[in-house]
Amino acid sequence: MSKIASDFDFTSYIQLVDFLGHCFDENTEVVLYDFKDINHSIIKIHNGHISGRSVGDPLTSFAMSKLKDKGKECPPYYVNYLSMSKNGTPLRSNSFFILDKQGNPRGMLCINTDVTKYQQAAELLQKLAFIPSIKSKEKENNISENNNNFNTNIEALHSSARDMIDEIIYDVTKSREISVERLTVDEKMEIVRRLNEEKFFLIKGAVSEVASILNVSIATIYRYLSKINKNI
Template identity: 45%
Template sequence: MNTNIPSQLQPFIQMVDFIGMAMGNNCEVVLHDVSKIEHSIVAIKNNHISNRKVGGSLTDLALKILKDKSYEEKDFLINYSGKTQDGKILRSSTFFIKDEYGNVIGMLCLNMDVSKIVETRNLLDSLISGISTKNQNSTYLDENLPTNEDGPMEDLSTSIEELTSSIILRTIAETNIPPYRMSANEKMDVVKQLNEKGVFLIKGAVSEVALHLKTSEATVYRYLNKI
């Protein structure tokens, strides 16, 4: 027994191996201890899919779930889309492991690599119709994957630093305004969005946000206080 892992999560370690072996090499199985955001992965099977390993961090979706506490209303998420850093398309599901008070303490995640299935379907579609409506070189065909009612899209980064930068850069890009042209209110809105995504649960996130927004850490803290 690994004493560094909470006792309530210990029984799920064997489940990781069992499910991974039963589902086959195209299914990555991951067990997260959510009390350790930066090093949450305590067990993983078939990690060749995302290239993550024990000691890796939570995902952007997991951060958002912790921040908005959506786990209080449901026990799991089924069939949402995700992608790895090297572009693999995933069909993912997450089971929330809770304590006796209903607080989430862990997450058991299944990530099925469906990239080849999507490519095959696109090929069949093009043969049937004679016209391909998809870019055959593209691996980002997330709209073709089943999603839950919230339609989340998960980014499986291999490190906490990459995850933090990815969320910040993506949020800034969605504004279509470069940081040096942003007003104070626009920067505060970016900070608000990042806060809702759980970015500030990550250690050192304030300095990273300040760097990307071309402002000071004190200003970011001031925006957070106003929010």
């Protein structure tokens, strides 16, 4: 499997991916990121079918949003948080930031486990014990607002930068069928704001790609970003 050249020695971590990959079953993905090129950040992955990703795919929005903090925080890891594959599969994720001798983040090792079978088993046990499921309790108590707040914290594992943009467009418009020409200025501004919040514009060429997708000029994207940053 090919890997991207880096000025940091990831040899032992690449071997660790292989080791951990064989420790877990096929429902667990182990992935190694190099922060040198966040647009093609994955340099090693085991069981990539879990998230649908492969070597050369980009860094996640979650990692980009945390990238500036790591090295300042201790310990340099996040455990047992919820993420979602691009096909909607729920995953239990753990991320460890790899630091150099100066404490600078150079990469990240992640373990993502498909928890679908565990959820199905839990629901079966709830039925056998005559305990209402979490989903039915939420429906009865009409707590969709809390549900929405929870979903905003779920990491989405995208296989491309375009996937991330499309998902945010859907989140803003609540439609996967709407054409770019029908987007309002406020909707485009909100899409850019969300992408900026996810640190998407750290990716090389991101501004031109977003401009192309939203059918506006590069200058317009920079104008949006200027307005957004003034309001932060």
